Amino acid sequence: MKDVSPDDPSWLSPRLLAATILTGLVAGLGGMLLGMLLHAVQHLAYGYGAAGIGHESFLQGVTAASGSRRVVALAICGLAAGVGWWLIYRYGRPLVTVDQSADDPDRRMPPATTLAHAILQIVTVALGSPLGREAAPRQVGALAAGRLSMLLRLPAQQHRLIVACGAGAGLAAVYNVPLGAAVFVLEVLLGSFAWPAAAIALATCCIGAVVAWAGLGNDIQYAVPAMDISTGLVAWAILAGPIFGSAAHGFRRLTAAARRNAARGWRLPVACLLNFLLIGVLAIYLPALLGNGKGPAQLAFDNELTIAMAAALAVLKMAVVATTLRAGAEGGLLTPAIAIGAALAVVLGGMWSLAWPASPPGAFAVVGAAAFLASSMRMPLTAIVLIVEFMRVDQAFLVPIILAVAGSVGASRYCAARAARLAAAPDDAARNAS
Structure with missing residues (x-):
């Protein structure tokens, strides 16, 4: 415009x-x-x-x-x-x-x-x-x-x-x-x-x-407990940002491929029924898989996820989102991205806390959700504002959030450029050979 x-x-x-x-x-x-x-x-x-x-x-x-x-x-x-x-x-x-x-x-x-x-x-x-x-x-x-x-x-x-x-x-x-x-x-x-x-x-x-x-109602989306900002959290945000960007790039490619190859015709109802039945069976043991991801994200913000549970939710959430798109169902990726980013942050933050125990898991989850959302949907400014508005977190959270988003977007764009160069390489070789 x-x-x-x-x-x-x-x-x-x-x-x-x-x-x-x-x-x-x-x-x-x-x-x-x-x-x-x-x-x-x-x-x-x-x-x-x-x-x-x-x-x-x-x-x-x-x-x-x-x-x-x-x-x-x-x-x-x-x-x-x-x-x-x-x-x-x-x-x-x-x-x-x-x-x-x-x-x-x-x-x-x-x-x-x-x-x-x-x-x-x-x-x-x-x-x-x-x-x-x-x-x-x-x-x-x-x-x-x-x-x-x-x-x-x-x-x-x-x-x-x-x-x-x-x-x-x-x-x-x-x-x-x-x-x-x-x-x-x-x-x-x-x-x-x-x-x-x-x-x-x-x-x-x-x-x-x-x-x-x-x-x-005039309610906020996520109720986040009061958390302090520490030097350790800021340092972690700088180091972890590129990891979120790389993971978000992979998530973008996964979901894009699933949508390109989505079932159509008579395969669509068959694929959808099988896909959702499988998710229902998984939900017997892990009910947090159901829905758009608001539930597991809230658990991460509330410091209620262990590292093992967070890792399982991050991997399985990515998987069921991809299979659902591949089956032909439609929907957005905003809240799923927040859930995946928050769960991944609990894992990375838990590992970081072994060396520098300064912040609760929920603080890492807030920052990670913003970093993953920014790159997975390619909207860094929107992601920062949405996360702050979703949770009404303290203004001090802007420092680690912005640092993590900057690193995430940089890494995601680098991965995208590298993938484009690799995809163009066979065409260049074929032209040179001819």
């Missing part, structure tokens, strides 16, 4: 102002309804808490449920995912991504197909899918914003901005992170921090978050 002069009157038009307000309202309402649907399905599937927002977490509810109930819930998840996405791909209109809709006003997101796609993501995550729920509210918000833009006849540049802000407002609504969602819009979707984009992104994301309070 090109920088715009502050004196350009087109950015102060009543139509754009109306689009900004309406986008925040509709995207916030959509995110709120999706969040309420998630909690309702979780309650029905595992029989805990109230049908709305309860005090009992998903992990507590899953742990209290019997092993057979977990398997049955995942079998239903496999059937819903397999049959649902097969029907969408077979009979629905071709899906249009948020980026495609923003870049080309003529490429409209099909309402019925997009809504079915988003609702199916929420339902499967609620039933125990290991993928994230953030993609669905982004899609619904972008869909609403695109329709409003066409109705108000906004020019192409403003259309792109409003669609991106709709996606951000949906994210802000479902996670109650208005600032993090606005930075996501600017850093990831628009690639610009020009003042019109910043002002409108902040406005829509704040409106979306406030609207969602009516149904989801």
Whole structure:
């Protein structure tokens, strides 16, 4: 998005102002309804808490449920995912991504197909899918914003901005992170921090978050105990950052390959059913595997994971995310990345504490979650803001978080460049030989 002069009157038009307000309202309402649907399905599937927002977490509810109930819930998840996405791909209109809709006003997101796609993501995550729920509210918000833009006849540049802000407002609504969602819009979707984009992104994301309070409450995502920052934690962040970056690069390649080779046609329902049944069997012994990863991440932040359990969760979470994408299911990777980064940090922090016992495991988990998220989704600024906003940690945590993110992003980009050179080497050799 090109920088715009502050004196350009087109950015102060009543139509754009109306689009900004309406986008925040509709995207916030959509995110709120999706969040309420998630909690309702979780309650029905595992029989805990109230049908709305309860005090009992998903992990507590899953742990209290019997092993057979977990398997049955995942079998239903496999059937819903397999049959649902097969029907969408077979009979629905071709899906249009948020980026495609923003870049080309003529490429409209099909309402019925997009809504079915988003609702199916929420339902499967609620039933125990290991993928994230953030993609669905982004899609619904972008869909609403695109329709409003066409109705108000906004020019192409403003259309792109409003669609991106709709996606951000949906994210802000479902996670109650208005600032993090606005930075996501600017850093990831628009690639610009020009003042019109910043002002409108902040406005829509704040409106979306406030609207969602009516149904989801004004709560933080992770309750983190008070922890002090130590010199040892800062030193660990500097040394561990590149490890998180390398691991995140591997995770990106793993999930990208799984999506490229995802099952389609008749294989999709079969693969989904087998995949989720396997996850259900694993969940008999390890219920923390179920869901998008918020439960195990909270355990890491609460200092309740041993090194062995954290290592098992990190490896198995990566594995089930990849197999679920390979089976053809859809969902986000934001919360799974936080869970994997937090679990990996408990392992690395536990080893570090043998030599320098200065910080609790939860402190390492907070820093590691930010470092892994930043590189796995290629959004360093957004990751820093989201982690701080998710947990409301002390401002002093910014020092080790920023240092770890810097090292992580540097290592991840180095790994990506090296992989690109290695991939190009056979082509270069073939050209030289000819």
